[in-house]
Amino acid sequence: MADTGTLNLSDGEIKLAGSLLTELLRGYERTAPSGRVMPRIDRGVLEGLLRDPFPAAGAGIEGLFREIQETVLPNSTAIAHPRFLAYVLGPANGIAPFADAVASALNQNCNFWQLSPAASVIEQSVIGWLAGLFGYPGGSGGIVTSGGSMANLMAIATALRHRCGDEFAKQGLQSVESPLVLYTSAEAHRCVEKAAVILGLGLANVRKIPVDSSFMMRADLLEAAVREDRAVGKTPFCVVATAGTVNTGAIDPIGPIADLCGREDLWLHVDGAYGALFALGRETRDVLLPCGRADSIALDPHKLLFIPLEAGCLLVRRQETLRQAFSFSASYLSADQDPLFVNYMDYGPQLSRSFKAFKVWCSLRAFGVLAFREAVERMVRLARYMERRILEEARLELLAPVPLSAVCFRIRGAGDGENRHVLEDLVREGTALLGPVSINGQFGIRACITNYRTTEADIDLVLERLLSLAGRFRNDG
Numbered sequence: 001m002a003d004t005g006t007l008n009l010s011d012g013e014i015k016l017a018g019s020l021l022t023e024l025l026r027g028y029e030r031t032a033p034s035g036r037v038m039p040r041i042d043r044g045v046l047e048g049l050l051r052d053p054f055p056a057a058g059a060g061i062e063g064l065f066r067e068i069q070e071t072v073l074p075n076s077t078a079i080a081h082p083r084f085l086a087y088v089l090g091p092a093n094g095i096a097p098f099a100d101a102v103a104s105a106l107n108q109n110c111n112f113w114q115l116s117p118a119a120s121v122i123e124q125s126v127i128g129w130l131a132g133l134f135g136y137p138g139g140s141g142g143i144v145t146s147g148g149s150m151a152n153l154m155a156i157a158t159a160l161r162h163r164c165g166d167e168f169a170k171q172g173l174q175s176v177e178s179p180l181v182l183y184t185s186a187e188a189h190r191c192v193e194k195a196a197v198i199l200g201l202g203l204a205n206v207r208k209i210p211v212d213s214s215f216m217m218r219a220d221l222l223e224a225a226v227r228e229d230r231a232v233g234k235t236p237f238c239v240v241a242t243a244g245t246v247n248t249g250a251i252d253p254i255g256p257i258a259d260l261c262g263r264e265d266l267w268l269h270v271d272g273a274y275g276a277l278f279a280l281g282r283e284t285r286d287v288l289l290p291c292g293r294a295d296s297i298a299l300d301p302h303k304l305l306f307i308p309l310e311a312g313c314l315l316v317r318r319q320e321t322l323r324q325a326f327s328f329s330a331s332y333l334s335a336d337q338d339p340l341f342v343n344y345m346d347y348g349p350q351l352s353r354s355f356k357a358f359k360v361w362c363s364l365r366a367f368g369v370l371a372f373r374e375a376v377e378r379m380v381r382l383a384r385y386m387e388r389r390i391l392e393e394a395r396l397e398l399l400a401p402v403p404l405s406a407v408c409f410r411i412r413g414a415g416d417g418e419n420r421h422v423l424e425d426l427v428r429e430g431t432a433l434l435g436p437v438s439i440n441g442q443f444g445i446r447a448c449i450t451n452y453r454t455t456e457a458d459i460d461l462v463l464e465r466l467l468s469l470a471g472r473f474r475n476d477g
């Protein structure tokens with residue numbers, strides 16, 4: 001047999017690695033729910049990892065898995081825990097780790113189709129399924145991204161190019177005489193402003209429109225702001241509405257905003273990184289369907305579809321707009337065109353791209369979309385359950401409506417400092433991980449149920465522990 005070095009595994013080693021991996025996955029699934037959510041971090045072990053020299057000789061397969069078990073697993077946050085209720089993140093669905101392994105083995109480069117023929121079709125298929133949720137028409141398209149932040153950035157870049165045309169590609173923002181203005185709400189995710197900075201628009205040209213008492217963008221104030229800017233010679237070009245704000249899950253009034261964008265010829269982008277996929281749920285679908293009126297939608301399979309990081313998605317009403325924004329010719333890269341395939345390097349900033357669509361496709365193929373609908377509906381039901389329990393409990397105060405699965409509340413009568421301590425104590429004891437939130441300037445505790453493992457008993461336990469910790473704090477105080 002030809003000597004190909006030692007980077008490949010023998011048949012026996014493949015079996016060994018496979019069985020160690022299966023054991024690791026099974027053990028993790030079994031033990032994660034009964035352990036701590038936040039690990040007791042062993043600083044010594046982690047500092048040891050930092051000091052490890054460049055390994056001259058390998059530890060071998062068993063050695064490697066032992067190291068993973070001893071150093072990585074015990075020092076990792078248990079996202080798979082049913083009481084991981086922080087940020088907008090949840091456990092990976094069961095088949096996804098296997099899909100990731102296959103994608104790694106195939107190592108397709110999803111840039112042009114000759115390097116990834118099946119992958120190109122699978123990505124189109126996933127995009128088509130997701131676009132279908134919002135009734136996007138023929139000619140629509142999109143691309144799988146690293147997440148919502150990147151999808152939002154790409155959407156704004158697409159809007160800029162669409163608004164400013166080819167001259168913009170040559171001269172850039174330097175040639176624009178009248179400042180281009182982007183509108184979003186005061187509750188928008190920070191990645192919208194970050195994108196504006198990266199793209200050279202400048203924070204001064206992002207207008208944050210106030211929200212109403214339900215944290216939804218005020219469409220009337222948006223209209224007034226656009227008029228005001230036109231009157232002083234500025235050029236409004238894009239509105240970023242949010243379908244599911246990161247704090248409270250508020251859904252901006254997409255219909256009236258779309259009407260305004262139509263009248264004013266503005267690109268409407270919907271940041272649905274958290275909320276758009278609630279369109280899968282029967283109770284939440286109707287309020288999200290108007291997203292289909294937008295020119296583009298960002299959504300995150302790595303949130304509500306429980307796809308392991310990273311898997312975001314940008315959908316565009318006209319695929320051609322994405323190509324205009326991102327195709328770029330180079331003599332050393334001329335891919336053949338074939339109507340069956342999409343050369344994704346022409347639809348985004350990356351050249352080399354991993355096969356992220358695969359884990360999304362495998363998850364939907366393995367479980368079927370109805371299983372995800374059921375999970376989404378269960379999360380909404382659980383959030384309503386938590387909301388009800390908070391409303392019934394005199395010692396707790398709900399801070400915001402609960403349109404999706406984020407529940408913001410605080411210990412009634414306690415100050416910001418006390419609420420913060422109670423949350424920190426809960427996290428420290430390892431029972432659950434919830435996040436902090438600021439609502440109308442007040443410190444709040446935020447549970448975001450993006451976790452298919454959470455049950456009513458978990459919600460009960462979290463609330464009981466918080467109340468008990470608050471009581472102890474008061475007795476101590």
Ligand SMILES: Cc1ncc(COP(=O)(O)O)c(C=O)c1O
Pocket residue numbers: 087088146147148149150189191242244245246271272273274275300312
């Ligand atoms: C509304 C909203 N937009 C954007 C993002 C950023 O998405 P990502 O973390 O996938 O980049 C988030 C993340 O939670 C979000 O909730």
